[in-house]
Amino acid sequence: MKDFEFHRPASIKHAVALVAGTAGAKYLAGGQSLLPVMKLDLAEPTALVSLARLPGLADIRVDGGTVAIGALCTHDQVARSADVAKAIPALAELASHIGDAQVRNRGTLGGSVAHADPAADYPAAVLGLGATIVTDRGRHPADTYFKGLFETSLADGELVTAVHFPVPKRAAYAKFAHRASKYAVVGVFVAETAAGVRVAITGAGATVFRSAAMEAALTTSMTPGALDGITVPTDDLNADAEASAEYRAHLCVVMAKRAVAALR
Amino acid sequence: MPKLTLSVNGQPRTIDCANATLLVEAIREHLGLTGTHVGCDSSQCGACTVHVDGRSVKSCTMLAVEAEGAAITTIEGLATGNDLHPMQAAFKEHHGLQCGFCTPGMVMSACDLAARNPAPSEGEVRHWLEGNLCRCTGYHNIVKAVRAGAGDMNGGK
Numbered sequence: 001m002k003d004f005e006f007h008r009p010a011s012i013k014h015a016v017a018l019v020a021g022t023a024g025a026k027y028l029a030g031g032q033s034l035l036p037v038m039k040l041d042l043a044e045p046t047a048l049v050s051l052a053r054l055p056g057l058a059d060i061r062v063d064g065g066t067v068a069i070g071a072l073c074t075h076d077q078v079a080r081s082a083d084v085a086k087a088i089p090a091l092a093e094l095a096s097h098i099g100d101a102q103v104r105n106r107g108t109l110g111g112s113v114a115h116a117d118p119a120a121d122y123p124a125a126v127l128g129l130g131a132t133i134v135t136d137r138g139r140h141p142a143d144t145y146f147k148g149l150f151e152t153s154l155a156d157g158e159l160v161t162a163v164h165f166p167v168p169k170r171a172a173y174a175k176f177a178h179r180a181s182k183y184a185v186v187g188v189f190v191a192e193t194a195a196g197v198r199v200a201i202t203g204a205g206a207t208v209f210r211s212a213a214m215e216a217a218l219t220t221s222m223t224p225g226a227l228d229g230i231t232v233p234t235d236d237l238n239a240d241a242e243a244s245a246e247y248r249a250h251l252c253v254v255m256a257k258r259a260v261a262a263l264r
Numbered sequence: 265m266p267k268l269t270l271s272v273n274g275q276p277r278t279i280d281c282a283n284a285t286l287l288v289e290a291i292r293e294h295l296g297l298t299g300t301h302v303g304c305d306s307s308q309c310g311a312c313t314v315h316v317d318g319r320s321v322k323s324c325t326m327l328a329v330e331a332e333g334a335a336i337t338t339i340e341g342l343a344t345g346n347d348l349h350p351m352q353a354a355f356k357e358h359h360g361l362q363c364g365f366c367t368p369g370m371v372m373s374a375c376d377l378a379a380r381n382p383a384p385s386e387g388e389v390r391h392w393l394e395g396n397l398c399r400c401t402g403y404h405n406i407v408k409a410v411r412a413g414a415g416d417m418n419g420g421k
Contacts, residue, residue, distance in 0.1 A: 006266070006283040006329050028330075035286075035325050036307055048283070050330065076319075100395025101373065102310060105319040106326065180308045182394060 001038050005047035012057075012159065015049050016136050019157045022047045027159060029072060029111035032103050033120075057110070057161055062087050067165045071110025079104060088129070089264055090171035090189070094121050097175065099182050110160040116152050116207060118238065119183035123208035124173060126163060128189030128200035134162040149206040168193045174258035175203070176251050178242060185243050186251035190214075190259040192222065199256060204237050204248045214256055224257035270331050272297070273341030283329050287321075288312045290328035291338060299339040299368050303397070310396035313369035314338050320376035322395070339368035342375070350416035351375050351409075360409030362400035370396050374410040375417070382418035384411060 005022070009015040019025045024046035028034060037043045051057065057072040062083045069078060078084055079096035098104055098112075098121045112122040113133060126133070126142045133140040136159040145153050154160070168191040175187030184203030191198045199214040217226045232252045237245035268279045272295060279294045291300050291314065300323060303311035307325040314323045315337040342349035348356065351371050361367040370393070377384055377392045384392065389407045398406060 001284045001286075003282050003284040006327075008332075028327075031327065031330065032307065032325060035327070039305070048327075052330065099307075100310070101376065101392050102313055102320050102322045102395045103307065103325075105376075106321050180397070 002041070002044050004045050006050065007047060008050045008053050010053050010055070012054055012136055012161065015051060015054060016157060016159055018047070018049045019159075022049075025049055027051055027114070029108040029114075030074060030106040031111075032099065032107035033111060033115040033117060051110075051159075060084060062167075065167045067091070067167060068162055069109050069165065070162050071108060071113075071160045073109050075099070075104035075107050075109070075112075076101070078109065087167050088165060088171060090168075090173050090191075091125050091129075091165060094125050094173040094189070097121065097177070097182070103182075109163055113163060114152065114154060114160045116146060116150050117183070118149055118206055118208075119178070119185070119203045121173070121175065121184055121187055121202065124175075124184070124187050124189035124200045124202040125165070126200075127208045127210060128173070128191045128198050129165050129168055129171065130191075130193060130195065130198060131166065132164040133160055134164060135160050143210075146207045146209075151207070166193065170263040172259040172262035172264065174255045174262060176255055186248050186255050188252060188255040188259050190218070190256060190263065192263065197222070201232075201252050201256075204232070204252055206236065206238070211252070211256070214253075218260065222260060222263070224260045227253055227257050227260070266329065268328055268332055270333060271335040273337055279328065281328050283327065285328040286324055287314070287316075287326040287328045287331055287336075288323035290331075291323060291336070294328075297338050297340050301365055301368055303365065303369075308395075308397065309366065310369040310373060310393075311366050313372040313396065315372060315376065318376075318379065320373045337372075339372060342371065349375075351378065351413035354413030354416060355406075355409045358405050358409035358412055360401075360406045366396060366398045366400075370398065370406060370410075374413060377410065378414035378417045382414060384414055386411065 026045040028048040057070040061068045075098040085092040171191035173189045175184045186203045189200045197218045199211045202208040232249040234245040239245040301311035303309035312323045
């Protein structure tokens with residue numbers, strides 16, 4: 001790993017100014033995605049701006065129909081939050097299966113959403129629930145946030161400060177996890193929301209995406225059987241040593257059925 | 265080089281290290297505490313697990329500078345003189361190790377679980393240990409050891 005400057009600002013304003021003023025600087029939250037890519041020299045930031053001392057970014061608030069989770073909340077914190085478990089049990093459950101215990105102790109919601117790994121779990125909940133990504137300078141609706149492989153609608157240097165999840169009527173997440181990393185080979189989030197049924201699939205493509213075919217079928221009948229006969233096109237699906245595109249397409253339907261069966 | 269001050273196994277320590285130094289490198293190479301192992305060096309195997317302010321983390325996936333001011337506990341910090349920590353004693357008693365390479369990480373991870381859950385079920389132990397890989401024994405005796413150790417830590421021996 002190449003050496004870099006290290007900053008630990010105490011305010012969001014200072015953090016944003018440091019990244020804006022240093023070519024090649026990156027924010028560092030829990031580091032569970034960034035440090036591995038730096039160790040492989042796939043990212044070579046000239047400076048890391050640690051978010052660890054920024055105040056007010058690690059709170060969870062449930063306010064009427066919204067669960068607002070600070071960007072620096074760890075996966076462990078979300079998994080063990082009684083408030084999250086009560087409002088959106090599927091979200092607490094999803095957080096409890098991200099990576100492993102040690103990764104959950106460090107990894108953060110904001111880091112996961114900003115990094116936008118194609119196999120990360122949180123993007124499925126963010127898109128599946130139609131959440132809003134809140135930053136230092138605005139708000140991004142989930143439907144237009146995930147643009148492609150590790151690509152989002154965030155501007156350079158824009159800092160995620162929170163994610164606001166609308167409380168659904170019912171929701172569930174089912175994933176087929178990679179045996180060692182626990183990343184999603186395929187993960188499907190199904191939600192029955194005030195605005196209709198939403199199905200978001202992670203792990204299968206370059207970024208998380210919705211399945212219009214599954215949403216239509218589940219709008220007619222919210223049962224696993226409603227998904228019989230649906231096929232997911234393999235053209236844009238990932239293929240690697242873990243799973244072929246055809247296998248991932250098959251898993252999309254299987255995981256969606258399991259999520260429907262687990263709705264609560 | 266930047267100076268870093270932290271507490272390691274209850275002792276204040278100061279390290280001169282580059283910003284790119286991993287916590288596990290600081291622990292092993294700068295402080296000479298080689299009980300913390302490097303297995304995969306890619307956040308999967310858990311052999312490098314230590315506690316940072318009481319929470320288990322993979323020290324291959326944290327920078328030493330991130331631990332500035334933190335309290336680190338490594339496997340060397342568990343026993344009291346010749347008296348094994350209850351979790352270490354349980355691993356010995358229940359044959360929870362063979363070659364021993366993964367054991368420091370297993371024990372540190374197990375102690376974090378026991379601190380949160382004094383009586384974990386077999387399923388809870390297996391879920392918790394997903395981030396610790398053992399290539400010798402399988403996990404049967406490790407799970408037995410963790411359940412016994414958790415009981416001993418929380419009001420047993």
